[in-house]
Amino acid sequence: MQSNLKPPYTITLIPGDGIGPEITEAVVKVVDATGCGLRWEPVVAGLEALEEHGELMPKEVHRSLQRNKIALKGPLTTPVGTGHKSLNVQLRQKYQLYANIRPIALIPGIDSRYVGEAMNMVIFRESTEGLYTGIEHTIVPGVVETLKIITEKASTRIASKAFQYARHRGRQKVTAVHKANIMKQSDGLFLECCRKIAKKHPEIAYEELIVDNCSMQMVMNPSQFDVILLPNLYGDIMSDLCAGLVGGLGVTPGANIGDKHAVFEAVHGSAPDIAGQGIANPTAMLLSAAMMLRHLNMDDSAFLIRTAVGNVISRGKSLTRDLGGEATTEEYTAALIKEVQRLAKRGP
Numbered sequence: 001m002q003s004n005l006k007p008p009y010t011i012t013l014i015p016g017d018g019i020g021p022e023i024t025e026a027v028v029k030v031v032d033a034t035g036c037g038l039r040w041e042p043v044v045a046g047l048e049a050l051e052e053h054g055e056l057m058p059k060e061v062h063r064s065l066q067r068n069k070i071a072l073k074g075p076l077t078t079p080v081g082t083g084h085k086s087l088n089v090q091l092r093q094k095y096q097l098y099a100n101i102r103p104i105a106l107i108p109g110i111d112s113r114y115v116g117e118a119m120n121m122v123i124f125r126e127s128t129e130g131l132y133t134g135i136e137h138t139i140v141p142g143v144v145e146t147l148k149i150i151t152e153k154a155s156t157r158i159a160s161k162a163f164q165y166a167r168h169r170g171r172q173k174v175t176a177v178h179k180a181n182i183m184k185q186s187d188g189l190f191l192e193c194c195r196k197i198a199k200k201h202p203e204i205a206y207e208e209l210i211v212d213n214c215s216m217q218m219v220m221n222p223s224q225f226d227v228i229l230l231p232n233l234y235g236d237i238m239s240d241l242c243a244g245l246v247g248g249l250g251v252t253p254g255a256n257i258g259d260k261h262a263v264f265e266a267v268h269g270s271a272p273d274i275a276g277q278g279i280a281n282p283t284a285m286l287l288s289a290a291m292m293l294r295h296l297n298m299d300d301s302a303f304l305i306r307t308a309v310g311n312v313i314s315r316g317k318s319l320t321r322d323l324g325g326e327a328t329t330e331e332y333t334a335a336l337i338k339e340v341q342r343l344a345k346r347g348p
């Protein structure tokens with residue numbers, strides 16, 4: 001799952017909307033403190049781009065991404081009910097970022113009712129089709145249709161990616177999640193593709209769960225899960241549910257991986273309720289950056305970041321409000337930088 005790109009790496013940096021610019025600034029400082037030497041290429045997309053350039057996704061964003069092949073992205077706001085189509089969905093579809101990968105694990109020191117559970121799973125969400133194609137129309141007034149598209153190609157490639165990942169990372173089990181008892185054809189095809197790929201990997205256990213049962217099991221006994229393979233919408237919902245198990249959206253990272261491009265971003269959105277207050281938690285985006293470093297074979301810097309996050313949170317002194325503390329984004333970031341520098345000086 002590593003990238004074929006060669007150093008020095010230039011990263012397309014999309015700060016995004018809402019809390020995006022605040023957490024992006026924090027993340028860049030912490031990543032730079034590792035001494036990894038990444039070059040950043042900031043580009044503006046979203047509501048700020050609309051104000052400045054009259055476009056939500058200016059051409060420069062695409063030029064940069066096409067050139068660099070890799071991006072670190074903040075959240076982008078999507079209006080509810082009306083307005084523009086999600087830019088996140090557009091990016092995933094345009095660059096065929098079909099694997100939305102979201103690791104779910106408890107960071108030491110985080111206060112969660114699941115402390116003590118051996119919870120360590122990874123979500124593999126198909127992210128180019130399903131109910132996110134945005135094909136909707138009014139049939140007659142009062143009746144609206146949304147099309148759910150499931151293809152053999154997209155289902156097979158996400159299943160292959162999940163099993164390959166399980167094999168490389170020594171994981172034991174893949175659970176495919178569906179509603180094929182009701183959507184017999186669409187989710188049925190998704191399952192058929194998962195089963196075909198599972199047969200090629202007899203060393204990895206394979207099971208299937210209906211999405212409603214999976215949601216209950218996830219809350220009752222999350223440690224039973226390892227790699228979870230889902231179509232788009234179920235993957236989106238399950239991601240936030242799982243974030244709730246491990247301390248919330250402030251600490252849950254993610255990656256969107258395609259065959260040619262990769263965009264790393266947190267699970268959370270633009271959090272308009274806290275934007276501009278200097279209290280957002282940058283951890284989710286920072287851990288997404290650590291996933292990016294690992295993708296670029298910069299494992300030492302990724303490890304440094306993960307260890308620093310674990311140490312600072314464990315000490316419990318400089319936590320942001322979502323984690324029960326009172327620290328601002330700036331104070332928490334300063335604690336992280338200090339810890340990264342301390343760890344780097346100590347050496348491996």
Ligand code: NAI
Nearest residue numbers: 075076077078088249250267268269270271274280281322
């Ligand atoms: P949200 O994830 O932005 O916020 C949900 C709750 O979690 C809020 O109470 C927020 O304050 C809190 N939260 C989220 N991230 C946090 C952080 N880093 N630190 C502390 N607290 C945090 O979800 P919401 O409100 O449903 O969506 C807001 C906007 O974000 C919408 O326009 C939505 O479409 C967009 N969105 C964008 C995503 C992306 O760019 N990939 C993903 C999800 C939503």
